[in-house]
Structure formats: C-alpha cells, structure tokens
Amino acid sequence: MLAKIIEPYVGRTGGLISALRAVQAEVGYLPEETEAVAGDLFNITRAEVKGVISFYHDFTREPKGETVVRLCAAEACQAAGGRQFVSEVEKQYALKMGETSASKDITLEPVYCLGLCSCAPAAMVGGRLVGMASAAKVEKAIERVKRERVS
Amino acid sequence: MSALKLFLPLDSVAIAMGADDVADALQNEAAKRKIKLELVRTGSRGMHWLEPLLEVEKDCKRIGYGPVSEDDAVSVLDAILGDGRHDKCVGLVEEIPFFKKQTRLIFERCGVTDPLSLEDYKSHGGFEGLDKALNIDGAAICEEIMQSGLRGRGGAGFPAGIKWKTVSEAKADQKYIVVNADEGDSGTFADRMIMEGDPFCLIEGMIIAGVAVGATKGFVYLRSEYPIAERVLNGAIVNARAAGVLGDNIRGTGKTFDIEVFVGAGAYICGEETSLLNSLEGKRGEVRAKPPLPALEGLFGKPTLVHNVISLCSVPAILAKGAKFYRDYGMGKSTGTMPFQLAGNIKYGGLFETAFGVTLGELVNDIGGGTFTEKSVRAAQIGGPLGAYLPPEMYNLPMDYETMLANGAGVGHGGVVVFDESVNLLEQARYAFEFCVEESCGKCTPCRIGSVRGVEVIDRIRAGRDHEKNVTVLDDLCELMVDGSLCAMGGMTPIPVQSAVKHFPEDFGIKQKQEAAT
Numbered sequence A: 001m002l003a004k005i006i007e008p009y010v011g012r013t014g015g016l017i018s019a020l021r022a023v024q025a026e027v028g029y030l031p032e033e034t035e036a037v038a039g040d041l042f043n044i045t046r047a048e049v050k051g052v053i054s055f056y057h058d059f060t061r062e063p064k065g066e067t068v069v070r071l072c073a074a075e076a077c078q079a080a081g082g083r084q085f086v087s088e089v090e091k092q093y094a095l096k097m098g099e100t101s102a103s104k105d106i107t108l109e110p111v112y113c114l115g116l117c118s119c120a121p122a123a124m125v126g127g128r129l130v131g132m133a134s135a136a137k138v139e140k141a142i143e144r145v146k147r148e149r150v151s
Numbered sequence B: 001m002s003a004l005k006l007f008l009p010l011d012s013v014a015i016a017m018g019a020d021d022v023a024d025a026l027q028n029e030a031a032k033r034k035i036k037l038e039l040v041r042t043g044s045r046g047m048h049w050l051e052p053l054l055e056v057e058k059d060c061k062r063i064g065y066g067p068v069s070e071d072d073a074v075s076v077l078d079a080i081l082g083d084g085r086h087d088k089c090v091g092l093v094e095e096i097p098f099f100k101k102q103t104r105l106i107f108e109r110c111g112v113t114d115p116l117s118l119e120d121y122k123s124h125g126g127f128e129g130l131d132k133a134l135n136i137d138g139a140a141i142c143e144e145i146m147q148s149g150l151r152g153r154g155g156a157g158f159p160a161g162i163k164w165k166t167v168s169e170a171k172a173d174q175k176y177i178v179v180n181a182d183e184g185d186s187g188t189f190a191d192r193m194i195m196e197g198d199p200f201c202l203i204e205g206m207i208i209a210g211v212a213v214g215a216t217k218g219f220v221y222l223r224s225e226y227p228i229a230e231r232v233l234n235g236a237i238v239n240a241r242a243a244g245v246l247g248d249n250i251r252g253t254g255k256t257f258d259i260e261v262f263v264g265a266g267a268y269i270c271g272e273e274t275s276l277l278n279s280l281e282g283k284r285g286e287v288r289a290k291p292p293l294p295a296l297e298g299l300f301g302k303p304t305l306v307h308n309v310i311s312l313c314s315v316p317a318i319l320a321k322g323a324k325f326y327r328d329y330g331m332g333k334s335t336g337t338m339p340f341q342l343a344g345n346i347k348y349g350g351l352f353e354t355a356f357g358v359t360l361g362e363l364v365n366d367i368g369g370g371t372f373t374e375k376s377v378r379a380a381q382i383g384g385p386l387g388a389y390l391p392p393e394m395y396n397l398p399m400d401y402e403t404m405l406a407n408g409a410g411v412g413h414g415g416v417v418v419f420d421e422s423v424n425l426l427e428q429a430r431y432a433f434e435f436c437v438e439e440s441c442g443k444c445t446p447c448r449i450g451s452v453r454g455v456e457v458i459d460r461i462r463a464g465r466d467h468e469k470n471v472t473v474l475d476d477l478c479e480l481m482v483d484g485s486l487c488a489m490g491g492m493t494p495i496p497v498q499s500a501v502k503h504f505p506e507d508f509g510i511k512q513k514q515e516a517a518t
Helices: A002-009 A015-027 A034-042 A046-055 A075-079 A082-093 A135-150 B012-016 B019-032 B070-081 B118-123 B128-134 B138-148 B160-169 B190-197 B199-213 B227-242 B273-280 B309-321 B323-327 B360-367 B401-406 B425-439 B450-463 B467-484 B488-492 B494-503
Strands: A067-072 A106-111 A123-125 A128-130 B004-009 B037-042 B054-058 B061-065 B089-092 B176-181 B217-222 B258-263 B304-308 B337-344 B350-355 B377-382 B415-420
Touching: A002 A015, A002 A034, A015 A034, A015 A046, A015 B258, A034 A046, A067 A082, A067 A135, A075 A082, A075 B337, A075 B415, A075 B425, A082 A106, A082 A135, A123 A135, A128 A135, A128 B012, B004 B012, B004 B019, B004 B070, B012 B019, B012 B227, B019 B037, B019 B070, B061 B070, B128 B199, B128 B309, B138 B160, B138 B199, B138 B309, B138 B323, B160 B199, B160 B304, B176 B199, B176 B273, B176 B309, B190 B199, B190 B227, B190 B309, B190 B337, B199 B217, B199 B227, B199 B304, B199 B309, B217 B227, B217 B273, B227 B258, B273 B304, B304 B309, B309 B323, B309 B337, B337 B360, B360 B377, B360 B415, B377 B425, B425 B450, B425 B488, B425 B494, B450 B467, B467 B488, B467 B494, B488 B494
Parallel strands: A067 A106, B004 B037, B176 B217, B176 B304, B217 B258, B337 B415
Antiparallel strands: A067 A123, A123 A128, B004 B054, B054 B061, B061 B089, B337 B350, B377 B415
C-alpha cells in the first residue's frame, strides 16, 4: 500500500519529500513502516528517511484529529491580537497548541505565517483560510468543514 | 444578451475574507434572475481592507464594491444592473489614493487580469520582455540586468547582475534556475500575491533568466502554506506549455526551458538558499557552508541561479522597458521599485509597490493610516522575523538598503509589521529567540543552542534575577550568534532582540544610564 504511493516519486527531484507528503495526504500521518519502505525504494538508509521526517513541521508520525486547526503564531498576527486569539481558541476547546482532542475530532497547531498578515490574525481550518479570525469564526469554520465532509 | 462580466479575486486574502462565498451567492442570484454571469477570478489589487473587492467594468474603467459579503450579493447585483449606487461602492478602483500613489512595475497586472489567461497576459504587455531577450544573446541580457541595478529582493539585496553573470560564465552540462518562493517572513505576502495574481510574470522572468545564463530547467520551491498559489502556478505552467511558451521550442526559437513546482514541507529555514537547495534534493533542509556559492555549485552540484520570486518578477519590465527606465526609479544603490507589505495592526493593510526612498512614516501613517485599534503606533518591525523593531522617532528614514543597514535594520523582503502601544518589546524579543529555537536547522551551535539560552536569559531579565548581569549576558550572546552562525537565521536573530533592547529599554527594566557623578 505505502509502496504504491511512494513509487511514482522515485527518481524525481526532491522525490522523497514529495513522496512523504503524498503518504501523509493519503493516510493522514506517516506510519512507522514508511521509513523502511521509502528507504528501500529510494535506496537510502532508514536513518536518512527518519532524518527528513523529523526535520519538517508538516510531517507527523501520529494520526491527527479529523480537522486540523492551524493558528498563526507569527509577529504580524501577534500585532493584531493573535496571542489573545490563540488563548481564546485554546480555552474554547480545552486544548493547548499541538494537542489533539480526546475524541480525535480536532488538532490545534501553530503555523508560522499563512501570508494573510494584512487581515490578521489568521487561521487555517481543515484547509480553509480564515482572515481576521476570532474564536467564533474558527468554530463556524470547523462546523462548516464537518458539514462539507459529511456531504 | 451578452453576459454580465464581473471581477472578483481568488487571492488567499480575498478567500480568507469570504470571496468564494460571495462568488457562490452571485452565481445563485444571477441564475435566479436568468442573467448570464461571467465571473472572472483575478488576483488581488492589494488593498486588503477592501477584500473581497468586486469589480465591474464601465467605459474601460473598473468600479469597485468592497468589502462585499455574501449577504451583499443581491443588493450589489441590483446596484450594478441599476445606477451603480451602493454603500459598498468605492468608485473607480484605480483612483483610490492607496492605489493611485503606487508605481506598479511588478504588480501592473495583478488584480486586473485573469491569472491563467495567456491572452489577458499578452494584451497587457506580457512577453514583451521575453521577446526582446530572445533576440539578444545571454551576455547582453545579463548586462541589461547589471545596468538596471536590480538587487535580490529576498532580503540580502545582492546585485542580481553579478549573480547572473557568474552563473552564465560557469561551465557545466546542466544549469538550473531555482525560485525561492518559501516566503516565510511574517508580514510578507508579495510572492504569494504575484504567484496567485500574475503567475506568467514569474514564468516569463524565469525563462528570461534561463535563456540568459544557459539553464534549461527551472524549479519553483514553494512553501506548503500556500495551496492557492500552488494551484494557480501549476495551472499557468500547463497553459504556458500548451501555448509553446515553455518546453523545447520557446516561442519558435528552438530554445528549451521548462519549469516544475516543488512544494516544501514546512521549514522557515528553507528560505535560506543553501537549505532550500538541500530540501529540493529531498534532504533535510540544513544549510551548507559557503563557498562554494550556489551560482557555481548549487542544485546537485551544478551552477544554479537562486532568486526570490519578486527579483525574477522584476525582470520582464526591465527587459521590456530597458535598464535605464528601471534605474531611474529609486534612490542611490537601491534602484527600481519594491512591493512594500503593510501588515499587523494597521488600518489600511496590503501591498504598496513604490520606488525605494519612500519613508517608513509615509508607509505606516500616510498610506497605512496608522493602527486599526486607533491607538498610537509604538513599533514597527521591518523585514520579517529577523528584522529590527523601530520606534516612531525613526520613521523619517527612507526605505532603501543602505539607509536601513546604517541604522541597524534592513529592508528584507519589504514587510512592515505595525504594533500599537500595547506591545511589550521584551515579549517580542523573547519570541524572536523562540522562533529561532523552533526553526533553527541545528547545524551550528550558536543558533541551535544560543536561541534556547536566549529565551532563558530573557526570562531571567523579566523576573529581575541578576538583572544587570543578565542584560550583559544577553548582549554577549547576541554578539556570539552574529559572529558564529553559518547563516542569517542565527546571524540575524539578534537584530530584533538588540533593536528592542536599544529602542525600548524600559520594557527590559533597563534604566537610561545616568552620567556617573565623579
């Protein structure tokens, strides 16, 4: 299964990173056997694959919540009340940045800049961009993403 | 009856503010009224407080309505079909002072054209630069870039012409153009906007560079946080190939150049060129020691021209209008225009392209309108997370590379993040270190460990433990990071820290030094 996802990227420029992105898009995270399978296919050591996985923020070795809520934690959003916005969202879901809810429905995580600095604070909820974000707006976006997933 | 043609941005900011919902509402309403609606999704004009900004063309001029919400769809449609009057009408878009004051050489088409339409691109001056470049030899193109005085817009400000010449004169069986589209600096979004709003401009710039230095292959290293830019850019590349602008026979000249978009996986450091190259090779994004310069040994050890998006997007206009035309804008050694990005706590946030030499105060107060919280401005951070925090008494400084450098700051990628009086600069300095902890590639000790120690020292200063000694330690640590780091990540993290201490000592509990009575 993993080999089938990874195979097309062998021999492409930067193929390993693209392959890992593809696995994560498909499976939701990078299962343990990713290292061995990718190592074999790319003809590199498992340690090298592990090194790449651990280097980049996007890669995760644990399944995340169904909806990933990324809150911008960078300066421009801080200037627009981002620190308070982050703590309001954390309070709303009783989660800290980087945590996944017990029911596995949401994960909160920081992101450093979505390029929406002129309509800060910014968030990305399950891939949807939210500008001038508030805890209420985030909640609405989560509900909407859930609705769309059902339909 | 001909279709009603309206323009609405697909830019990330417009979408984050609800443009897609507005589009749906307009289509639904038009269908209800049995009106044929042609909704052209453009880039953004950069007046982000007006997004989503809906435009309609009357007598060859665009009239704008913004910010439009989905609830406005019915009434705005009524207005457009009627006498045009509406609370949200902002009149002629290009007459809005924020827009009118600009000199748009790079963003000329952004917000005007359909980003995926080659026809639109050509009818708005697209490919004039490329056609000129295809008729002269590589050395002449490099010379034109040299004469224009263009400098790298990624932050370092290195003369582009010298870089081009180096790659062009390097002997190799394969050379590459690599675009640094890993725009991770907070407060910057110019790369994103041009890729979403006018991707052919980047493609044209890349082809010209390829032809000039003898590279046949180009990569755009795009950050994963920009999914819309990825979609638009890939669409534009497909269209450019189909039209014979990319591929084996560019515009019938027999020359070869092709482009691939590579999406990163989330790492700020990959905006550093050597880290980016390692990442593009599928490895950890650790920085490489220089020399060798990427211009001689870059991607896979081949001569590589690594350039920021905006650097390459400046190229078509330079070729089309000539080096002299370009050089006449700006001041001193900072020639041409720069897209300044106004962000953070600012009333009129967005993108303002103008010649170098505009003062910081003009950008923050006159153009940006001060803070949206209506409180006074206390600090502005210039040029991203590795840029200086400057107080209002320095806002008479003109924005150009040398002036900023002389004042312990830098233009960087042109971002200006505004803070009101509620900001605590000790917290911002602490965050600069925190960010470095998070994003250091780990290759060199001053950055990897120094950043952790920096957070600890600031915490001790905040708690008032051995205050004076720790202030000295902080200074010492910064000096070490500047002197001992391989790249700008560790080498420039002290800039926001030390500028905060210098200009806002009261936030660090530092009393102004009294003249010792002797």
